[in-house]
Amino acid sequence: MKNFQTPLQCLFLAATLLVSACTRIPDPPEEEKDPELLGISVDKQQVILPAQGTAILLLQVDEPGFVFNYDITSTQCQVELRVQGTTSQPECYAIQSIVPGQNIGSYQIHLKDKGIRLTYKEQVVLCLITSRAGYGKTMITTRAFEVISSLSQAGISAFSFTKSQNPALDADVELKIISTKKVYVNKIEGNIPCWLDNLNLTATFTSGNPVKVNGVVQESGKTVNDFSKPVEYSLLTNEGILLTYTVEVDLFTGLPVVIINTEGGQPVTSKEDWMNATIRIQGMQLFEDLPEMVTEIRGRGNTTWYWPKKPYALKLESKTSLLGMPKHKRWVLLANFI
Structure with a gap:
């Protein structure tokens, strides 16, 4: 006996399949991208x-x-x-x-x-x-x-005088490296704010390639040079280019300095009696240096002699030019206290 389904039964089966399809669990949504940058x-x-x-x-x-x-x-x-x-x-x-x-x-x-x-x-x-x-x-x-x-990587990138290598300094002195208008030519400048009797100093520097002064290889923190006049450092880059760095140092105020030492370090207390002494001048590249020579010194002035900053008279052994002025044997140091 054949099993026939009535139209009503077929309609019910189709509706059941449709409901099952509609109630299917959907796939989870994709996670939204967060535009915030870490x-x-x-x-x-x-x-x-x-x-x-x-x-x-x-x-x-x-x-x-x-x-x-x-x-x-x-x-x-x-x-x-x-x-x-x-x-x-x-x-x-x-x-x-x-x-x-x-x-x-x-x-x-x-x-x-x-x-x-x-x-x-x-x-x-x-x-x-x-x-x-x-x-x-x-x-x-x-x-x-x-x-x-x-070129900078091969060249000198830092230059200083440290107190540890130069005990006469009050503190470390950093110098500034400056490019000039001339190609491959640089300057290194700085000021030493304290007075030094000489500028034979040991430089500490950083460079990518070996550095020379007058053909002599320089060692950072070891080699001594006289910086009372410009010192030229040079090096070759990996491309074979010559770089030069001229170091110029100002001492103290950068102005010429007159140094007078009396015999035995005694103070000058008289306007009448001459005392034996020595004199030398550092022209600081503005004037010609005066090597140490013998002189005599005494006080001078009237009221000015009693001011805290006193004037003095000098008598040299021979006529000598000082600081670019005409030669003379007798000189005066004016105090200009007021």
Whole structure:
């Protein structure tokens, strides 16, 4: 006997299948991407740029999502180099291109030397500025890193006189390295604020390549030179370019200094009696130095003799020019106290 289903039964079965299909549990929704950036970082603390050449810096972008959510090469992102502590972009180099790296969120930043200056060294940061509809603008920066030209890296980057190597100093003295208008020519300048009887000093310096003075290799913290006159340091870069650094040191105020020592170090107390003494003058490169010579000294003046700063009279052994003035045997040191 055949089992036939009535039309009503077929209709009920179709309705049951339809309800089952409608009550099927849907798949879980995909997790929404979080556009918040955690930070960006670079893989180097120092980037060395060859003259008119390029260097590569690896930038890593970190965010909380498992799937990388930013493409910094898109129009929604802007990457800038800025000098640390400012909103200014570097003058001597710039970002040439940005290329996605091998890992998710990594990018190769290609820096290009503009050929404006041969030597430079500065701290910079990379800034990532993002702009998305509904999220506004966000800017984050990397830690500071150093960009240095290859010539600066080979050359002298720091120069000082330390008290540990020069006990006559009151404290360490840092000198400033200055680029001049002449190519490959630099100056190193500084002032020693205390009085020294001589400027035979030991310099402490940092350089990428060996340094010489008059053909003699210099050792940082060991070699002594006379800095009473300019001293020229020189070195060769890896490209075979000669760099020179002329060191000029101002002593005390930088003005000429007259040094008088009385016999036995006795004070000058009389306006009538001459005392034996010696005199020498350091012209500080403004005037010709006067080597130590014999002189006599006594007080002078009337009312001025009783002021705290006293005037003196000098009598040299022979007529001598002092500080560019005509030769004479008798000289006066005026106090100009008032």
